[in-house]
Amino acid sequence: MSGFGPGDPFLADCPARLAVELIADKWTVVVLYGLSEGPVRHGELIELIGGISRKMLTQTLRRLEAHGLIRRHAYAEVPPRVEYELTPLGATLIDPIHMLTEWARANGDAVLDALDADPDPVAHSD
Amino acid sequence: MSGFGPGDPFLADCPARLAVELIADKWTVVVLYGLSEGPVRHGELIELIGGISRKMLTQTLRRLEAHGLIRRHAYAEVPPRVEYELTPLGATLIDPIHMLTEWARANGDAVLDALDADPDPVAHSD
DNA sequence: CCTGCTGGTTCCTATCGGAAACCTAGCCTG
DNA sequence: CAGGCTAGGTTTCCGATAGGAACCAGCAGG
Numbered sequence: 001m002s003g004f005g006p007g008d009p010f011l012a013d014c015p016a017r018l019a020v021e022l023i024a025d026k027w028t029v030v031v032l033y034g035l036s037e038g039p040v041r042h043g044e045l046i047e048l049i050g051g052i053s054r055k056m057l058t059q060t061l062r063r064l065e066a067h068g069l070i071r072r073h074a075y076a077e078v079p080p081r082v083e084y085e086l087t088p089l090g091a092t093l094i095d096p097i098h099m100l101t102e103w104a105r106a107n108g109d110a111v112l113d114a115l116d117a118d119p120d121p122v123a124h125s126d
Numbered sequence: 127m128s129g130f131g132p133g134d135p136f137l138a139d140c141p142a143r144l145a146v147e148l149i150a151d152k153w154t155v156v157v158l159y160g161l162s163e164g165p166v167r168h169g170e171l172i173e174l175i176g177g178i179s180r181k182m183l184t185q186t187l188r189r190l191e192a193h194g195l196i197r198r199h200a201y202a203e204v205p206p207r208v209e210y211e212l213t214p215l216g217a218t219l220i221d222p223i224h225m226l227t228e229w230a231r232a233n234g235d236a237v238l239d240a241l242d243a244d245p246d247p248v249a250h251s252d
Numbered sequence: 253c254c255t256g257c258t259g260g261t262t263c264c265t266a267t268c269g270g271a272a273a274c275c276t277a278g279c280c281t282g
Numbered sequence: 283c284a285g286g287c288t289a290g291g292t293t294t295c296c297g298a299t300a301g302g303a304a305c306c307a308g309c310a311g312g
Contacts, residue, residue: 078257
């Protein structure tokens with residue numbers, strides 16, 4: 001029983017799969033979430049997102065920009081100021097992202113508990 | 127203006143962040159989607175998901191199992207048969223995953239178009 | 253002239269991803 | 283009874299990637 005049609009995110013060559021792989025990335029989800037309430041500066045994101053390095057943040061932002069999900073605004077000031085914001089296309093992602101993050105908030109502890117109880121589930125010796 | 131509370135998936139040490147990073151992975155989303163309609167065999171997943179290798183599929187499945195999102199059922203037959211299915215906890219992910227995949231299906235082409243029109247957005251020379 | 257602020261890039265290494273080969277175990281075929 | 287088939291999994295190897303630390307640009311202020 002697998003009623004998956006041809007538009008489903010299987011079969012590596014479909015655009016939907018590319019789109020999934022674009023956002024299914026360690027930092028992408030968190031960055032998009034960070035932008036979901038309005039324009040944010042590079043440095044703000046760095047401080048907001050614990051654990052991300054400048055390099056990975058820039059890399060993630062560039063990729064999202066190249067794919068049309070966010071827009072970059074560099075102000076010719078000193079010290080420099082750069083803001084990122086969602087494009088209309090990127091804004092269509094807010095709902096899915098919020099569902100994910102709310103799931104994570106609701107179930108994060110359960111996931112941790114399972115991992116704790118089950119570090120190496122039965123070590124499938126077959 | 128960034129009204130992100132302390133439970134938000136920022137600040138690397140919170141369980142929600144771990145949960146996000148668990149599923150925000152190239153293959154995880156697709157695998158979970160593949161399991162969203164009922165138990166599926168290892169080999170079926172391989173054929174269904176274009177481009178995944180046995181190694182990565184096994185690895186992904188093991189990780190999801192360890193985190194309590196799926197369950198593994200090995201039947202003592204020859205040739206061997208192994209089925210994977212969502213746990214109740216894993217089932218709570220179906221909705222978020224479906225939102226993501228539907229977004230991807232609806233906007234995959236737009237993303238590709240943007241990438242096509244904008245391979246290297248302005249090459250920020252500042 | 254030296255320091256600081258901000259965004260970004262370079263260098264280098266540890267880790268990851270992926271293809272292909274191999275393994276297990278039992279049944280089936282010649 | 284030697285070999286081949288099956289299905290799930292592991293191992294090996296190597297190129298690609300992630301990621302931190304350090305460095306750079308450019309100007310204001312002391």
